[in-house]
Amino acid sequence: MSVYSNxxxxxxxxxxxxxxxxxxxxxxxxxxxxxxxxxxxxxEKYTNTKLILLIAENGDEIFAAIPxxxxxxxxxxxxxxxxxxxxxxxxxxxxxxxxxDCWKENKREYHLTCFxxxxxxxxxxxxxxxxxxxxxxxxxxxMRPFLRAGYEVMPKYTYVADVSDLKNVWKGFKRKLRxxxxxxxxxxxEVEESDxxxxxxxxxxxxxxxxxxGQKLDxxxxxxxxxxxKLFPKYLKILVCRxxxxxxxxxxxxxxxxxVLIWLCATEKSLRGVSPTDLLYWETIxxxxxxxxRHCEIIIAESQIEYKSKxxxxxxxxxxxxxxxxxxxxxxNIYNIFRKR
Amino acid sequence: MSVDNSKIxxxxxxxxxxxxxxxxxxxxxxxxxxxxxxxxxACDKVFPGDYEIWGxxxxxxxxxxxxxxxxRSGIFKKSSGFLRRAITPYNGVVMKSMPVQIKTRRLEIISxxxxxxxxxxxxxxxxxxxxxxxxxTLVDVRPFxxxxxxxxxxxTYYLILDxxxxxxxxxxxxxxxxxxxxxxxxxLERSKNVNEYFGLYEQVLLRHHSRSLPYRKVLHKFxxxxxxxxxxERMGEMWLLRxxxxxxxxxxxxxxxxxxxxxxxxxxxxxxxxxxxxxxxKLKLMEEYEGRFTEIDMIDADTPTIAHFKAGFNPKIxxxxxxxxxxxxxxxxxxxxxxxxxxxxxxxxxxxxxxxxCFTSFQKRRAxxxxxxxx
Numbered sequence: 001m002s003v004y005s006n007x008x009x010x011x012x013x014x015x016x017x018x019x020x021x022x023x024x025x026x027x028x029x030x031x032x033x034x035x036x037x038x039x040x041x042x043x044e045k046y047t048n049t050k051l052i053l054l055i056a057e058n059g060d061e062i063f064a065a066i067p068x069x070x071x072x073x074x075x076x077x078x079x080x081x082x083x084x085x086x087x088x089x090x091x092x093x094x095x096x097x098x099x100x101d102c103w104k105e106n107k108r109e110y111h112l113t114c115f116x117x118x119x120x121x122x123x124x125x126x127x128x129x130x131x132x133x134x135x136x137x138x139x140x141x142x143m144r145p146f147l148r149a150g151y152e153v154m155p156k157y158t159y160v161a162d163v164s165d166l167k168n169v170w171k172g173f174k175r176k177l178r179x180x181x182x183x184x185x186x187x188x189x190e191v192e193e194s195d196x197x198x199x200x201x202x203x204x205x206x207x208x209x210x211x212x213x214g215q216k217l218d219x220x221x222x223x224x225x226x227x228x229x230k231l232f233p234k235y236l237k238i239l240v241c242r243x244x245x246x247x248x249x250x251x252x253x254x255x256x257x258x259x260v261l262i263w264l265c266a267t268e269k270s271l272r273g274v275s276p277t278d279l280l281y282w283e284t285i286x287x288x289x290x291x292x293x294r295h296c297e298i299i300i301a302e303s304q305i306e307y308k309s310k311x312x313x314x315x316x317x318x319x320x321x322x323x324x325x326x327x328x329x330x331x332x333n334i335y336n337i338f339r340k341r
Numbered sequence: 342m343s344v345d346n347s348k349i350x351x352x353x354x355x356x357x358x359x360x361x362x363x364x365x366x367x368x369x370x371x372x373x374x375x376x377x378x379x380x381x382x383a384c385d386k387v388f389p390g391d392y393e394i395w396g397x398x399x400x401x402x403x404x405x406x407x408x409x410x411x412x413r414s415g416i417f418k419k420s421s422g423f424l425r426r427a428i429t430p431y432n433g434v435v436m437k438s439m440p441v442q443i444k445t446r447r448l449e450i451i452s453x454x455x456x457x458x459x460x461x462x463x464x465x466x467x468x469x470x471x472x473x474x475x476x477x478t479l480v481d482v483r484p485f486x487x488x489x490x491x492x493x494x495x496x497t498y499y500l501i502l503d504x505x506x507x508x509x510x511x512x513x514x515x516x517x518x519x520x521x522x523x524x525x526x527x528x529l530e531r532s533k534n535v536n537e538y539f540g541l542y543e544q545v546l547l548r549h550h551s552r553s554l555p556y557r558k559v560l561h562k563f564x565x566x567x568x569x570x571x572x573x574e575r576m577g578e579m580w581l582l583r584x585x586x587x588x589x590x591x592x593x594x595x596x597x598x599x600x601x602x603x604x605x606x607x608x609x610x611x612x613x614x615x616x617x618x619x620x621x622x623k624l625k626l627m628e629e630y631e632g633r634f635t636e637i638d639m640i641d642a643d644t645p646t647i648a649h650f651k652a653g654f655n656p657k658i659x660x661x662x663x664x665x666x667x668x669x670x671x672x673x674x675x676x677x678x679x680x681x682x683x684x685x686x687x688x689x690x691x692x693x694x695x696x697x698x699c700f701t702s703f704q705k706r707r708a709x710x711x712x713x714x715x716x
Contacts, residue, residue: 105498106512106652142658144496144643153494155662157483172444302483309446315481317660319494326683 008114010122013053013065021053024065026257028096030137033256034084035096038230040067046223047071047085054122056115064115066095066134070127078328079129087218089264091158091299092318094136109142116145131324131332138318151321157301159313160259163289172312177278184279190242191283194250198238199228202250205266212269239283241267241276249276253284259295260288281311349454351462354394354406362394365403367599370478371435374598379574380567381408384423387563395462397455405436405455407473417469417671426474428563430497430603430640433475433664434459449481456484460666469671477638477661485664493663498639498648498656499601502631506624515653518617519624525616526585529625531578535564538579538592541608548611571596577605582622590618593626602630602637623654 013021018037025031033039044051049069056064069085072078084093095115100108123129132151136143138160143153163169170178194201203224207217228236231254240250249267253260262284267276281298288296298308301315324332354362359378366372374380378394385392390412397405409420410432422429436455439448463471474495475482482492508516532538539561546557571577577596581589590613594606604626609619630637639656642648667675 104510104512104655105658106649106655108658109648109652141660142496143494143660144648147494147643148645155482155492155494155660157481174444174446305449305483309449312444312446314445317480330680 007059008056008118010054010056010115010118013055018053021065024055024062024098025096028065028098029100030094030096030139031257032092032137033231033235033254033261034090034093035067035137036231036235036256039227042223042226042230043085043088043090044069045226046220047088049082049085052081052127054119056118058111058114062098063111064095064097066119067093070129079127081123081127081129081132083134088223089219092135092137092156094134094140096137097140100139109144112142113145116149120149130328131322133320133322135320136318138316140319141317143319143321146321146323149323151323154320156318156320157315158318159298159301159308159311160295160316161311161313162294163285163296164294166286166289169285169289169312174310174312177310180275180278181282184274184276187274188243189248189274189276189279191239191279192242194238194240195232196228198240198247198250199224199232199236199252201240201247202238202252202264202266205249205268206264209266209269236263237287239280239287241280243271243274243276249280251280251284253287255288255291255293258293259297260284260293261297261299263299277307285311348399349404349458350398351395351458352398354396358396359394361403362396362406365406365437366435369435369438370600371433371476372598373431373476373600374576374596374603375429375431376408376435377574377576377598379570380429380576381410383563383566383570384410384428387559387566388423388428390423395459397458403437404451405434405459407434407459408432409471411468418467420463420468420471422472422474426495426641429474430605431474431476431661433473433479435476436479452481453484453487457488460485460488460490463666468666468668470665470667472663472665474663475661477659479662482662482664488666490664490666493665494660495663496642496648497659497661498642498651498654499659500627500637500639500654500656502627502635502637504631506627506631508624510655511620512653512655515620518620520617521615522617522621527582527590527616527618527621528585529580529582529622529629532581532592533568533572533579534581535561535568535579537581537589538568538594538608539564541589541592541610542606544611545608568594580622580626582618582625584613584616588613590616591622593622595626595630597630597634600634602634604637604639619650620653627654 021037025035040051040053043049047069049071052068052070054066054068055062067083069082071080071082071085073080084090097111097115103111123132134146134151135156138158143151147153161169161172173181203217203221210217232238235254235256236252237255238250238252240247242248248271250265251262252264253262262281265277265280267280285296296313297316298311298313301308363377363379366376381392381394388410390410392408392410394406394408396403410423410429411418411420413419422432434456436452439451477497477499482490486492508519511519542560542564543557568579571579571594576598577594580593580595582591583589589610591609592607593604596603596605604623607619607622627637639651642651642658
C-alpha cells in the first residue's frame with residue numbers, strides 16, 4: 001500500500017478551476033444535488049464559513065473530492081471543519097468518489113484509506129482544526145478509515161424507494177394514506193408545477209408551522225431564496241396544491257442523477273379532513289416516475305417517522321463522523337452540560 | 342422480572358424452551374449460529390459468566406429475543422459477548438421473520454416495540470453495562486438510540502458465492518498465492534483433531550494476539566468442547582490443509598446455519614506463510630460450500646491486516662451495529678477513570694520515566710566527571 005500512497009495527494013481546487021467541480025460531482029458515485037457548486041457557494045455565504053474544495057489525485061487522475069466549510073470562532077482560536085455546515089437544512093454532504101462502484105473491494109479500501117490519511121495530513125498541516133464533522137452521503141458504507149483515525153461514527157438513516165413501478169409503490173402505501181390521497185383528489189385538490197410564488201408559499205407555511213410550535217426557521221429566508229435562484233428550474237422543482245382557487249401547500253424537490261429528493265414540504269394546517277401533504281408527496285412520486293427518474297428519497301428517517309414511514313420507502317444508511325481533539329472534547333462536554341441546564 | 346409493554350411480555354426463557362428458541366433462531370433472518378443454545382451452552386461451560394435468553398412474547402407467541410452473557414466485574418453487573426466478539430461475533434436481538442409483503446412501516450413499529458420492551462426489561466434488571474453485537478441483517482438500530490443506547494458501526498465481509506467461483510475477481514496477489522500452493526500439491530481434509538489445530542492456533546496467538554495468551558488453556562478447552570459439538574449438531578466443520586509431506590500448514594473452522602456459512606476461526610503455520618496456503622485454503626472452502634450456500638460471512642473486517650488479506654477475495658463489505666448502554670454510576674466512574682488515565686496517570690508515568698532517564702544520564706555524567714577527575 002505504501003508503495004503507491006506517494007502518488008496520492010490532496011490539494012485545494014483553485015478558484016480558476018472551480019468549473020470542474022460540478023463535473024466531478026456528476027461523475028461520482030455519491031454525488032448529490034447538495035454537492036453542486038452553486039449550492040455550496042450559497043451555503044458559504046449564509047453560514048459565516050469559508051468553503052474549501054479539496055480534490056484527491058492518484059498521479060494526475062482525480063479520484064475523490066470533498067467540500068469542507070471552515071468555521072472560525074474566538075478570533076481564529078477555535079477552528080471547525082464542517083461538511084455540511086449548519087444551519088443549511090442539508091442532511092449530508094461529505095466526500096464523493098469517482099469510479100467507486102467499479103472498483104474491486106481491495107482497490108476501494110486502498111483509495112478510501114489513502115484519501116482519509118492524506119486528508120488528515122493535509123488538514124493538519126494547513127488548517128489544523130480543533131474539530132472535524134463530516135456527514136457522508138448515502139452509498140458510502142465503509143467508514144473504517146475514519147474509525148481507525150479516531151472519528152466517532154454514528155449511523156443515520158434516510159428513506160429511499162425505487163419508484164419505477166408506480167403500481168407497486170401505490171400498493172405499498174398505508175391504506176389510510178391511499179384513502180387520504182383519493183379523498184383529496186375527490187375533494188377537488190389540484191396539484192401543479194409552480195415557480196418562485198410556490199417556493200415563497202412553502203417558506204411562508206414552514207415559518208408559520210414552526211412559529212406555532214414556538215420555534216423559528218433556523219435558516220435565513222435569503223439563503224433559501226438564493227438556493228432557488230441558482231438551482232431553479234433544472235435542479236429544483238416546486239409543486240403547489242390548490243383548493244377552491246387558493247394555494248394551500250407546496251413541496252420542493254431536487255431531481256439529480258437518477259434520484260428525486262424531497263427537500264421541503266409545508267401546507268396550511270387549518271384544513272380539516274383533507275391532507276394536501278399526502279397528495280403532494282404522491283404527485284412528486286408520480287413526477288419522479290414520469291420524468292424518467294428511478295429513485296425517490298424522503299430525507300432523514302429520524303424525525304417525523306410516523307408520517308414518513310407511511311410511504312413504505314426502504315431505509316438507506318449514511319454516516320456521521322466526528323473528530324475532536326481530546327482537550328476540546330472535554331471542554332465541549334462541559335459546555336454541553338451547562339447549555340442543557 | 343417481566344415487563345409488559347404494549348402487550349409484549351419480556352421474560353427469561355427456561356431450559357425447556359430452548360428448543361423453541363433454536364427453531365426461532367433458525368427461521369429468523371437475524372438469527373445466526375451464534376444465537377443457538379448449543380453454541381451458547383458450550384461457551385457457558387468454558388468461559389466465566391452465565392448466559393440467559395430473554396424472550397419477547399406477544400399473545401403467548403415468541404416474537405423476539407436476545408441472548409445475554411451475564412457476569413460480575415467488581416461491583417458491576419455486566420453483559421457482553423464471550424471474549425467480546427472473538428467467540429460470539431453476533432449476540433444481539435433476533436426478531437421473528439416477517440413475510441415479504443409486510444410493509445416497512447409495520448416492521449418499524451414492531452421492531453420499535455420489541456426493542457423498547459427489551460430495553461425496559463434490561464433497565465429493570467439493573468445492568469451496569471450491557472453491549473449487544475447485532476447481526477448484519479438487523480440494520481435499523483434507531484429504536485435502541487431512542488431508548489438511550491449508544492450505537493457503533495463495525496464491519497464484516499460477505500463472500501458472494503458465484504457458481505463457478507470466479508478467480509479472476511480476486512486480486513493479483515491472491516491469484517499468485519493460489520497458483521503457488523496448487524503447485525505444492527496441498528490437500529484439504531475434514532478433521533476432528535483439535536490438538537493439531539490448536540498447535541497452529543498457539544502459534545497465531547504467539548505472533549499476533551499475545552494479550553490472549555493467558556486464555557490459552559481456556560481456548561484449548563473450548564475447542565475440545567466445540568469441535569465434537571459442531572459435528573454432532575451439524576453446525577460446522579474443521580478443515581486442515583496439508584503439504585504433500587503431511588505437515589499441517591493451515592486450518593479453518595467453518596460454522597453454518599440455514600442462511601450462510603461463517604469463517605469463524607483460521608490458523609496458519611508461520612513457517613509456511615510464503616506457500617500461499619491461506620489463500621488456497623479460502624478458495625478450496627469457497628468451492629466446497631458454493632453449492633450449499635449463497636454467501637459466506639468472513640467475520641471481522643475491522644482489524645486492518647486481516648481485512649487487507651480478506652479484501653483480496655473481493656468480498657462485499659457489510660456493516661453491522663453494536664449497541665451499548667451503561668448505568669449513570671458506571672458511566673461516571675468509567676469517564677473519571679478514562680480522564681484520570683489520560684490526564685493524570687499517563688502524564689505521571691511519562692514524567693516518572695523522564696525523571697528516571699534524566700537521573701540515569703546525570704549519574705552517567707557524574708561518573709564520567711569523577712573518572713576524568715581521577716585521571
